[in-house]
Amino acid sequence: MIHLPVLITDLGLILAAAGITTLLFKRIKQPLVLGYILAGLMVGPHIKFIPTVTDNASIHIWAEIGVIFLLFSLGLEFSFKKLVKVGGSASITAIVEVVFMLLIGFMAGLAMGWSTMDSIFLGGILSVSSTTIIIRAFEELGVKHKKFAGLVFGVLIVEDLVAILLLVLLSTLAVSQQFAGADMLVSILKLCFFLVLWFIGGIFLVPTFLKATKKLMNDETMLIVSIALCLLMVLLAVKVGFSPALGAFIMGSILAETTQAERIEHLTKSVKDLFAAIFFVSVGMMIDPGILIDYAVPILVITVATVLGKFLSSGMGALLSGQPLKTSVQTGLSLAQIGEFSFIIATLGLTLKVTSDFLYPIAVAVSAITTFTTPYLIKASEPFYLFLERTLPKRWVEAINRYSSSTAGITTLSDWKVLLKSYTFNTIIHSVIIIAIVFLGSRYLQPFITKNIINGNNGIIISLILTLFFMTPFLWALAIRKIEKKAYSHLWLNKKYTRGPLVALEVLRISLALFFVGFLIYQFYSTWIAVVIAIVLMIVGMFIFSRKLQGFYNKMESRFLLNLNAREAQNAQPEILPWDTHLAELIVAPESALVGKTLIELSIREKYGVNIALIERGKIMIPTPGRDERLYPNDKVLVIGTDNQLAAIKELFEGAKEEIAEESSFPKKDMTLQKIVINSSSPVYLQSIRSSGIREKTQGLVVGIERKGERILNPDSNLIFENEDIVWIVGNSKKVPDLLK
Known part of the structure; x- marks a missing residue:
């Protein structure tokens, strides 16, 4: 008689119970995880009237x-x-x-x-x-x-x-x-x-x-x-x-x-x-119903x-x-x-x-x-919000709105922030790589060479040289590599009080690299003379072969960045307007009534208050499309509107799958929602939206203006920019900040 292993019997029992409960939970539209847990409870050791798992x-x-x-x-x-x-x-x-x-x-x-x-x-x-x-x-x-x-x-x-x-x-x-x-x-x-x-x-x-x-x-x-x-x-x-x-x-x-x-x-x-x-299922098997009652x-x-x-x-x-x-x-x-x-x-x-x-x-x-x-x-979240808005003191709600609006603007980084951020990343990344190489060389490479190739002092020297060889490009990047040259030159040339801290940063980088070399040598030899000699040789070698090291490092960095960016970068959900307007992506279904019509024929902005910021058609990007642009099947459309507006317009796309911008693979032209504050020195001050050239300069649309506490959504193109206007623009994130200059 053929003997069936207990494990197979148990697996059959588990999957049968899981299959039945998941069908049931699918029917009643509940999460399958709960069905699995219930199945585990049924086949677990605490319920005796049906077969149970034996090989826990x-x-x-x-x-x-x-x-x-x-x-x-x-x-x-x-x-x-x-x-x-x-x-x-x-x-x-x-x-x-x-x-x-x-x-x-x-x-x-x-x-x-x-x-x-x-x-x-x-x-x-x-x-x-x-x-x-x-x-x-x-x-x-x-x-x-x-x-x-x-x-x-x-x-x-x-x-x-x-x-x-x-x-x-x-x-x-x-x-x-x-x-x-x-x-x-x-x-x-x-x-x-x-x-x-x-x-x-x-x-x-x-x-x-x-x-x-x-x-x-x-x-x-x-x-x-x-x-x-x-x-x-x-x-x-x-x-x-x-x-x-x-x-x-x-x-x-x-x-x-x-x-x-x-x-x-x-x-x-x-x-x-x-x-x-x-x-x-195993989670459910560990549940004792008696404990739940107690x-x-x-x-x-x-x-x-x-x-x-x-x-x-x-x-x-x-x-x-x-x-x-x-x-x-x-x-x-x-x-x-x-x-x-x-x-x-x-x-x-x-x-x-x-x-x-x-x-x-x-x-x-x-x-x-x-x-x-x-x-x-x-x-219940939206009705509960409406209840809170009615119940909370009005000044509290206004204060929250002001705080939300004040945190949503464009932030500019100073040269110091840019430089320190880059130096920090450079130091952490290369320190981690160097430490890893040191431990690999001392704990794995050196024992392998001395045991299998050359034993004695010669094996230690060869191991040390090989480890130093692998470390050298990263030591160069840590100590000598030029980082954020533009910000560095601004600080060096324009700020007479910043040269001291800049020199201190460079000394710190070099000292850290020398420390790592000494740390490596100390893993192989406990004499400080060997450490000093190796450090001197390393410094001389890094300066002599600086160009070759730079070329080799640049190749490795290019390969890393190429691998990192091979998959299409996904845009994060952009910052949102305080009056509930935000970006979302919709896809035009082939059977949609929108297919083949121009934007002026559709009048989406006039009917629904929704702006179209970008159209992706295959590999073609159409930022801030013109009024004569047509929509075609499977076009990906980046739109901006409120929750209710987007819910209404979604029906026009007839089953098109909307994706939040953070999860979509587009846009590839850095289309984001940004805020600028107009002042008397702004290039667009006292100009109308149309004459300011915002569409041409930023590939952008003005979708909202906040003026003296009043919010104007979808402003008319003839509206004149005034001092202290808060302007919301959806456009090229690299070009919109130029309006601040």
């Missing part, structure tokens, strides 16, 4: 694989360039929310008499919102075109990175079992070091490898290579003391910068869905703390970042839930045996409740 150890291994692929998938959607582009509003909102929820969770745990470690993990569980649930709710409610959705997506991107940091810090805390500030600082510095190193190395190597093998990559090969790269980074992360989830997330974010990102995401989706289903009151308390805490913290964060009251309220109520990262943090506590058994099912129960409430909270 193997299922936990499959679940860990599920976490790896779940984080790999999140990394593919993350992208470091997206993080850079989310802007200050999303970053401030996310940081305020995470900090406040950590405190709220910790204080709530202590207030209920829980242990310190349970309270800390509760704070971590409550601090991260659910990307999956929010995206699903936005799609079902049809609010992705609204301006607050762009801010929410930006917050989720920042939260992904914060969650990874939390995993590392909580792991360190769980192992040390004490609040050692030094250990925490070391863990943070170690994480930052490896994040920078992996990102630089990954962007330099992985896209190059994918380009070189592009002709050999069919779908099957690409799938295998992608999973192999993911698991290799997982091994590397574990090797240096981090969790497998971190390695998977990092490789996903590296691949997200390549031209193959969408293809990899499509190919790995089925694998991710399968293993993620097993992970969420801890009904804490579940209710934590649910209320989650909804109110996230609404207040993210809403206040959005207000502090300069968002209007309406956007802040909508953002706060959209983020009021916990999800997949919370499960991973709760699983970490159980795996490390530092949290109580009741914490995990409580987290799952709170997630289930807040998942159900999320769509209703999003629906």
